[in-house]
Amino acid sequence: MNAYDHVLKARSKGRYTSIDFIKEVFTDFMEMHGDRRFKDDPAVICGLAYLSDIPCTVIGLEKGKDNNDKQKRNFGSAHPEGYQKALRQMKLAEKFNRPVIMFVDTPGAFCGIEAEQRGQGHAIAENLYEMSAIKTPMLSVLIGEGGSGGALALAVADEVWMLENAIYSVISPEGCASILWKDSSKVKQASENLKLTAENLKSLDVIEKIFKEDETLFKRLRDDMYELFKRNLKLDKDELIKKRYERYRRMGNVK
Amino acid sequence: MMLFKKPKNSLEGNPKIQFKLFKDKTDTLSKELFTCKKCKKAYSEKELSESFNVCPFCNEYYRISARERLDILCDSASFIEHDSELTSVNILGFEGYDEKLSEAKKQSKENESVVCGVCNIEGIKTAIFVMDPFFMMGSMGSVTGEKITRLFEYATDNKLPVVGYCVSGGARMQEGIMSLMQMAKVSAAVKRHSDANNPYICILTDPTSGGVTASFAMQADIILSEPGALVCFAGPRVIEQTIKKKVPDDIQRAECVMKNGFIDNIIGRKSQKSYIGKLLRMHMRYEA
Numbered sequence: 001m002n003a004y005d006h007v008l009k010a011r012s013k014g015r016y017t018s019i020d021f022i023k024e025v026f027t028d029f030m031e032m033h034g035d036r037r038f039k040d041d042p043a044v045i046c047g048l049a050y051l052s053d054i055p056c057t058v059i060g061l062e063k064g065k066d067n068n069d070k071q072k073r074n075f076g077s078a079h080p081e082g083y084q085k086a087l088r089q090m091k092l093a094e095k096f097n098r099p100v101i102m103f104v105d106t107p108g109a110f111c112g113i114e115a116e117q118r119g120q121g122h123a124i125a126e127n128l129y130e131m132s133a134i135k136t137p138m139l140s141v142l143i144g145e146g147g148s149g150g151a152l153a154l155a156v157a158d159e160v161w162m163l164e165n166a167i168y169s170v171i172s173p174e175g176c177a178s179i180l181w182k183d184s185s186k187v188k189q190a191s192e193n194l195k196l197t198a199e200n201l202k203s204l205d206v207i208e209k210i211f212k213e214d215e216t217l218f219k220r221l222r223d224d225m226y227e228l229f230k231r232n233l234k235l236d237k238d239e240l241i242k243k244r245y246e247r248y249r250r251m252g253n254v255k
Numbered sequence: 256m257m258l259f260k261k262p263k264n265s266l267e268g269n270p271k272i273q274f275k276l277f278k279d280k281t282d283t284l285s286k287e288l289f290t291c292k293k294c295k296k297a298y299s300e301k302e303l304s305e306s307f308n309v310c311p312f313c314n315e316y317y318r319i320s321a322r323e324r325l326d327i328l329c330d331s332a333s334f335i336e337h338d339s340e341l342t343s344v345n346i347l348g349f350e351g352y353d354e355k356l357s358e359a360k361k362q363s364k365e366n367e368s369v370v371c372g373v374c375n376i377e378g379i380k381t382a383i384f385v386m387d388p389f390f391m392m393g394s395m396g397s398v399t400g401e402k403i404t405r406l407f408e409y410a411t412d413n414k415l416p417v418v419g420y421c422v423s424g425g426a427r428m429q430e431g432i433m434s435l436m437q438m439a440k441v442s443a444a445v446k447r448h449s450d451a452n453n454p455y456i457c458i459l460t461d462p463t464s465g466g467v468t469a470s471f472a473m474q475a476d477i478i479l480s481e482p483g484a485l486v487c488f489a490g491p492r493v494i495e496q497t498i499k500k501k502v503p504d505d506i507q508r509a510e511c512v513m514k515n516g517f518i519d520n521i522i523g524r525k526s527q528k529s530y531i532g533k534l535l536r537m538h539m540r541y542e543a
Contacts, residue, residue, distance in 0.1 A: 068320075109469075111489035113495040116507060119517050121468030121488035125442065129474050134442035148426070148435060149469040149488070156439050164406070170435040171428045175493075180351075180428070194431045195347045203350040204346075206432050240323050249404070251436040252397030 003191035003200075007173055009165040010144045017076075018060025018103040020043060021143060024218040025225070026051055026058060034085060038118065041082030042073045043106070044154075046089040051101070052226055054233075057093035059154060060103035063144070076145075077110035080123035083153050087127050090134050099137040099229040102154040107172065109150030122152040130158035132248070133241050137232035139225060140165040142198075142207070158232055158244050161209040161224075163217075164200040168206070169196035171189045206251065291315055292487045307524045316461060316524065320363065321370040321387035324420055328383070328528050329374035336372040338405055343367065343398045343430070352429040355391065363389040367398040368423070371406040376418065377532025379539075382410035385420040386467075388460075388478055393423035395466055396430045400437025403471065407444035416454040416535055421472040425465020438470035454538040456531060458487050459509065461517070473517065477534060479527075480509035480518045487512075 009015075022029050026049035033040040045060045048208030061078060064070035086102070093100045131138065138157035146155065155168075162168065173190040177183060180190070195201070198210045204238055209224070211217060232240060288297045294313035303310075307327055308317040325334050342360075345352045360366060368390040373382050384406050386393040403419075412419045426434040448455060450501050457475030462485035469488055472478070480486060487507040493503050505511055512518050 002426075022383055069265075109488065109495050113498070113502060113506060114495060116487055116489065116494070117515050119473075119515065121464075122473040122517050124469035124488070125471070125473035128439050128470055129446050130440035132439065132446050149438065149466055152435055152438060156442075168432060170431055176428050189350070193347065193349050194428070196431065201432060204432065206436060223410045245447070246438040248436060251440055252401050252433050253344045254341050254398050254401045255344050 002188070003194070003197055004188040006165055006197045007167055007187075007191050010167045015144055017065065018062045018105055018143065019065075021103050021141070021221070022047075022049065022058050025222045026056065029058065032089060035081045035088060037084060038081045038177050040207060041079050041085055043078040043110075043157050044082035044086050046085055048098075049181055051099070051222065051229065052228055054226070055096075055098050056229075057098050057100045057101065057107070058091050058103075059089060061106040061151075061154060063105055074110060076106040077108060078106065078150060079110050079112075079115050080118040080120050080155075083109075083123040086154060087130055088171050090131065090136075090138075094134045094136045097233070099138060099233065100134070100157075100159065101140065101225065102138070102140040104142045104146050104151045105142055105144035105166075106147050106150050107145055108147030109153065118179065125147045127153040128156055132244060135237040135241055137229050137235075137240065138244070139228060142168050148170060156244075156248070157216070158240065158247070159208040159228060160206070161211060161221075162201065162207045163211050164198050164213050166197075166198055167196045168201055265309075271495065309524055312508060314482070316483055317439070318388045318422070318461065320384040320389055321365065321420075324385045325374070325383070327524070328418075330376065330378065330383075333375040334372055334383075335374070336370065337409065338371060338402050341367060341398045341402060343396045345429070346397070346433060347429070347431050349429040349431070355429065359389075359391045362388050363391050367402060368393045368395065369399045369402050371402045373409075373415065375534060376475060376528065379535045380415060381535060382406050382413075382415045382417045383419070384417070386422045388422045388520050389425075391427065392462075392467035393467070394422075394425060394427035395423055395431050395434055395437055396427040397437060399427075400434070400440050403441050404437075404444045407441070407448045410453060411448045411451050414451070414453060416456065416538060417448060418459045418531060418535075419455070419471065419475070420460060421439065421457060421467055422460045422464045423463060423465065423466060423472075435466065438466050441471045442474060445471055449476070450475075452540075454535070456534055458522075458527065458531075462486070462490075464488065464490055477519050478517065479520055479530075480513070482509065482521050482523060484509040486518070511541050 029049040036042040064073035064074035140155040140157040142162040173187045176190040177186040291310040293315040371384045459480040491502040
């Protein structure tokens, strides 16, 4: 399978979206709407749920199921209020010592006039800034598309996991091809060059785990999450965010 | 932390400021006379350098290199550069990146898209980073992120304020995911610096966009901008492609972004030094 096949798989119809993971991995999910500043962004789902016996804060970028739902959720492209809503929930999680799980599946933060006017850049920047030091265990799972800053804004965590067919990239292969080579048909070449598959990212040490997409996926996710949170909940909070700092600190090759 | 001094720095022992308008294809550039792209009036090199690369007639802002900014901003011979030797590696083996890098180095005479160090501004010691528009349009690669992160860490350890000039087309796609990770890396260092009660002042210049806007450009305690600078997350072309509508030209200019509440003030190039100096002084802790 080449890199572009992974891109197509990550975007394919009928793929599990965040809602499925929330339903299958957790119990007693209760959704919480709104950012308390502007409005509720349906591209981001937030709420409380149990992971076995651990109460958790669950956040997911949701692309939607049928056409109506997809439109309502803006195909998983969040506006600033979506990121602000997620951040508010993270702060509550910190307050009540709940682990945070984020499911990431987005083509990117929405690029529109209103998103700009309400500070898309600022909203992402604020999330990166705050999430680096939120004193509660955090985990991000890339389940489909991980589109640039819009994905990263929900992927600063103690560990980042990926499904085998998920992708994570600084720019879409289409965008990259059209900017670099002025030729959007070179999208396969761009996908190859961007090193955006789970395997690539594992070897670059950007993610900790890859999950095979088979029938035991949800169970394995549940078990591994449980184990991680049990371990991280015991950690001293300063130690936890020190480790998180170091996780990102080592990234990047310089000479 | 190692400090490196660049030997041929015009700042060191040479207070005379010299400016060049960078040549681009559209410029009708003669040796002594420049023509403003906007108002088409001609002026001499001296006039241009006296106005810090701003057209003396119509106030059009021209881009200036990181070194020239440092010349304007730092007290004479006070700048000591950090990590000047750090340079990018083509980790992903991205096609054409090696060539682009060496071209950028040649064009900008810098090793990376940001120059970092410590200096005095109006007598106050401060850590400073200045991005360079002539190095791949200030795009953020691993070294850009690393240098800025090290600067924030140095400033945290030494209780220094940070002053930063942003100019960037965003994350550097030739470094793929690694350039994206720099956003998280720098953000974490900014947060630590801030949690230790150190001030961070950031000045946005034309253009500040993408991954830089979505990280350290928007995380400062005080965010200033040059007049007319493009400040955005997604650039106008990307938005037009997404929503299939024309984007009004002024909507992402600093004046409008300030109106929307994301910039503290717009300060002209000439008054930046005294303005920043005054701000830094006001941020010194008052002990009763």
